[in-house]
Amino acid sequence: MDDYDLITRNAAEVVTEDEVRALAEDPDGKRAYVGYEPSGVLHIGHMLTANKLIDLQEAGFEIVILLADVHAYLNDKGTFEEIRETADRMREQFVAYGLDEDDTEFVLGSDYQLDEEYVLDTHALELETTLSRAERAMSEIQRGSNPKVSQAVYPLMQALDIEYLDLDLAVGGLDQRKVHMLAREVLPTLDYEVRPAVHTPILADLTSGVGKMSSSDGVTISMEDTEADLREKVNKAFCPPTADPEPDAEGNERENPVLQIFKYHVFPRFESVVVERPEEYGGDLEYDDYDSLADDVDSGELHPADAKGALADYLDELVAPGREKIAEQRS
Numbered sequence: 401m402d403d404y405d406l407i408t409r410n411a412a413e414v415v416t417e418d419e420v421r422a423l424a425e426d427p428d429g430k431r432a433y434v435g436y437e438p439s440g441v442l443h444i445g446h447m448l449t450a451n452k453l454i455d456l457q458e459a460g461f462e463i464v465i466l467l468a469d470v471h472a473y474l475n476d477k478g479t480f481e482e483i484r485e486t487a488d489r490m491r492e493q494f495v496a497y498g499l500d501e502d503d504t505e506f507v508l509g510s511d512y513q514l515d516e517e518y519v520l521d522t523h524a525l526e527l528e529t530t531l532s533r534a535e536r537a538m539s540e541i542q543r544g545s546n547p548k549v550s551q552a553v554y555p556l557m558q559a560l561d562i563e564y565l566d567l568d569l570a571v572g573g574l575d576q577r578k579v580h581m582l583a584r585e586v587l588p589t590l591d592y593e594v595r596p597a598v599h600t601p602i603l604a605d606l607t608s609g610v611g612k613m614s615s616s617d618g619v620t621i622s623m624e625d626t627e628a629d630l631r632e633k634v635n636k637a638f639c640p641p642t643a644d645p646e647p648d649a650e651g652n653e654r655e656n657p658v659l660q661i662f663k664y665h666v667f668p669r670f671e672s673v674v675v676e677r678p679e680e681y682g683g684d685l686e687y688d689d690y691d692s693l694a695d696d697v698d699s700g701e702l703h704p705a706d707a708k709g710a711l712a713d714y715l716d717e718l719v720a721p722g723r724e725k726i727a728e729q730r731s
């Protein structure tokens with residue numbers, strides 16, 4: 401796979417392709433980041449962007465993970481003290497998940513976001529931006545339905561992070577795209593350069609395949625799930641015998657979340673996938689890529705129940721090191 405394909409594989413959106421192509425010509429030493437509002441335990445959404453960071457690390461990028469404590473505070477996620485405490489635990493879980501500790505720079509937002517220069521730049525962007533523009537940028541990130549002034553400041557600071565952390569590439573879930581678009585508009589007003597972004601998809605709700613998987617409502621996979629939890633969640637998941645399910649009764653689009661997890665979580669981290677089956681049901685199957693597994697589900701060669709069993713095994717392998725770290729953190 402060439403560097404551009406590795407940088408963009410499994411991405412839902414690349415802004416812009418030309419800018420990322422230019423980076424892919426010589427990725428060595430270029431800096432890419434994701435920012436996360438610290439929370440106690442990683443969930444499958446964190447793991448999806450982390451998979452992209454692992455791709456970028458393989459392509460030669462330096463990786464920066466911003467533990468965005470000030471942002472979490474502005475977004476009403478708790479007291480500063482509480483948030484700070486979770487940031488450290490989150491860092492250890494990312495390392496357990498597979499981000500090379502020596503090659504990943506973990507930065508706490510409050511280490512530089514309270515400096516005078518940064519604060520004055522934030523105010524300069526406040527002057528450049530209308531409240532309605534800032535609110536629009538926050539619509540998929542915001543906690544609560546009645547936006548606070550702090551939540552309008554939040555996306556402006558996220559834009560400045562790209563400059564202050566001296567980055568070449570911003571990575572995030574599709575829920576971050578409106579902030580990254582705002583950044584492209586406002587950074588040049590301070591004579592700062594625009595930087596490209598790669599956005600990962602948001603996976604579908606596990607039980608229905610309709611709408612988004614969410615850590616705040618519905619079922620999500622988390623790093624504290626036991627093997628039995630994972631098996632139960634996967635077994636209850638929506639998995640029709642097709643990669644492209646029909647819309648539901650109300651006409652809402654549906655996805656196959658079991659296949660999505662194979663695509664975005666399992667294949668990027670494992671050379672091949674083995675589905676164990678008793679001899680009488682045809683014996684084990686081995687897949688080198690996602691498409692061949694999806695084709696077998698489509699054709700009926702691979703039964704959803706067998707696919708689910710294998711998915712729970714692989715998810716358990718991905719989650720186990722982080723789960724052990726969490727147990728250690730709590731003891």
Ligand code: IYR
Pocket residue numbers: 433434435436437466468471541557558559561562570571572576
């Ligand atoms: N908005 C992110 C958190 C965040 C991301 C970046 I990239 C920043 O520079 C700052 C904060 C979230 O929704 O978790």
